Amino acid sequence: MKLPEWMLPAWLRDRSIALWGIVGxxxxxxxxxxxxxxxxxxxxxxTDLRGPQKPxxxxxxxxxxxxxxxxxxxxxxxxxxxxxxxxxxxxxxxxPRAMLMARDGGAPWFxxxxxxxxxxxxxxxxxxxxxRARHSSTERGDVLILSERxxxxxxxxxxxxxxxxxxxxxxxxxxxxxxxxWIDERAVRLENDVRSxxxxx
Amino acid sequence: FNLDSDKPxxxxxxxxxxxDQEGTATYTGSVRVTQGEALLTADRVVLFRxxxxxxxxxxxxxxxxxxxxxxxxxxxxxxxxxxxxxxxADEERITFEREAFIRQQGDTFRGNRIVYDVAERVVTAxxxxxxxxxxxxxxxxxxxxxxxxxxx
Numbered sequence: 470m471k472l473p474e475w476m477l478p479a480w481l482r483d484r485s486i487a488l489w490g491i492v493g494x495x496x497x498x499x500x501x502x503x504x505x506x507x508x509x510x511x512x513x514x515x516t517d518l519r520g521p522q523k524p525x526x527x528x529x530x531x532x533x534x535x536x537x538x539x540x541x542x543x544x545x546x547x548x549x550x551x552x553x554x555x556x557x558x559x560x561x562x563x564x565p566r567a568m569l570m571a572r573d574g575g576a577p578w579f580x581x582x583x584x585x586x587x588x589x590x591x592x593x594x595x596x597x598x599x600x601r602a603r604h605s606s607t608e609r610g611d612v613l614i615l616s617e618r619x620x621x622x623x624x625x626x627x628x629x630x631x632x633x634x635x636x637x638x639x640x641x642x643x644x645x646x647x648x649x650x651w652i653d654e655r656a657v658r659l660e661n662d663v664r665s666x667x668x669x670x
Numbered sequence: 671f672n673l674d675s676d677k678p679x680x681x682x683x684x685x686x687x688x689x690d691q692e693g694t695a696t697y698t699g700s701v702r703v704t705q706g707e708a709l710l711t712a713d714r715v716v717l718f719r720x721x722x723x724x725x726x727x728x729x730x731x732x733x734x735x736x737x738x739x740x741x742x743x744x745x746x747x748x749x750x751x752x753x754x755x756x757x758x759a760d761e762e763r764i765t766f767e768r769e770a771f772i773r774q775q776g777d778t779f780r781g782n783r784i785v786y787d788v789a790e791r792v793v794t795a796x797x798x799x800x801x802x803x804x805x806x807x808x809x810x811x812x813x814x815x816x817x818x819x820x821x822x
Contacts, residue, residue, distance in 0.1 A: 655691050667681070667725055
């Protein structure tokens with residue numbers, strides 16, 4: 470509905486003054502907005518990506534591969550997120566998944582857990598929380614090893630824990646405390662309190 | 671032990687080595703092997719897996735290794751010992767070697783080597799071939815038919 474001319478104040482009857490008035494009000498509002506902002510607008514994406522621990526370096530969806538002197542794949546570790554801390558020479562890993570190749574072409578070991586800590590200087594990966602190691606052999610089929618922590622030593626080529634372990638294959642279940650597994654020799658030593666059940670049917 | 675039974679065989683020990691390449695599981699230190707009521711004790715027990723992955727042989731050594739089976743409907747209680755005890759599943763036979771001794775229903779057998787047929791509950795005892803002095807000792811309780819026991 471258009472108001473009759475006689476109802477509008479004098480400065481509004483002239484269109485150009487009205488226009489300048491509106492522009493002025495808008496500019497004033499913007500100025501207030503900018504001044505009112507005490508912190509400068511900063512891009513937080515990098516900080517968020519780096520994470521609260523403030524690592525020296527980090528990789529998202531990382532894959533680490535190690536090769537032997539003849540260039541053959543020795544091990545591969547995948548992780549959702551790896552954070553490197555230079556001074557302490559450690560790399561923390563979220564949900565690491567490791568594959569350790571057996572030397573004689575035997576079946577590899579597959580090991581995963583919820584958290585991991587890798588020490589590059591000694592090539593050791595310490596896994597914690599819901600550790601599951603799977604290893605298959607022609608003799609026993611798939612062997613599943615469950616524990617709460619396990620260390621993969623790529624130099625010594627062993628998988629080791631001092632925690633309780635459970636070993637499950639298709640015809641037996643074994644519980645023990647402490648285990649050492651030789652990746653290349655396909656053998657496992659159980660250190661204490663060994664209890665096995667063999668099912669023959 | 672009956673490796674065809676659906677009762678599991680339980681093994682307890684201080685430590686063990688499971689070797690996939692050899693297909694063996696070696697238990698050492700205060701080893702106890704049980705199945706139902708049957709009990710074998712030894713210092714060291716090696717379990718062998720057959721092709722089908724189930725157990726088919728058990729070798730126990732001890733000072734001595736012992737084997738006990740309580741009385742059941744199938745037969746009387748048995749106690750036996752030896753420096754070596756070998757259980758061969760497919761033959762359902764337990765062999766006791768070196769200072770072997772078996773006691774069954776009051777009858778006793780002593781010799782260098784004693785073979786016990788688990789299914790038939792028959793004892794066969796023999797002396798050492800290379801030790802002329804080694805002899806088999808048998809004690810049979812009077813008043814019972816001992817027709818199912820033989821020694822040579």
